[in-house]
Amino acid sequence: MVRMPISEYLRGRGYAVLEAGTAAEAIAALESGADISIVFSDIRMPGKMDGLGLAEWCHANRPVLPVLLTSGFSGLRNPGVTSLPGSGFVEKPYSQTQVERRIAALLQD
Numbered sequence: 001m002v003r004m005p006i007s008e009y010l011r012g013r014g015y016a017v018l019e020a021g022t023a024a025e026a027i028a029a030l031e032s033g034a035d036i037s038i039v040f041s042d043i044r045m046p047g048k049m050d051g052l053g054l055a056e057w058c059h060a061n062r063p064v065l066p067v068l069l070t071s072g073f074s075g076l077r078n079p080g081v082t083s084l085p086g087s088g089f090v091e092k093p094y095s096q097t098q099v100e101r102r103i104a105a106l107l108q109d
Helices: 003-012 023-031 051-061 096-108
Strands: 040-042 068-071 087-091
Touching: 003 023, 003 096, 023 040, 040 051, 051 068, 068 096, 087 096
Parallel strands: 040 068, 068 087
Antiparallel strands: none
């Protein structure tokens, strides 16, 4: 439910959006050869791997792929992923335009 509004917003802004419900689904999409330019994920997600694990997987397997993480839980304002090159963090609650600006900035780097 949380990813649907931002996915629809980004589609409306011209982005092609693939959705994944778990890190395993995201990794499968990344390994499928799909043209993926950026990963946007919540840190907390269902499954065995969380968003930080997904970001670390991306950094190890697709090091030039930017990753933008989000979370609304206190204490995660600056998670370790922001030290990975090409990575960023946006705190919840976020505005849709804020996410779009962060994505655009990461894609320009």
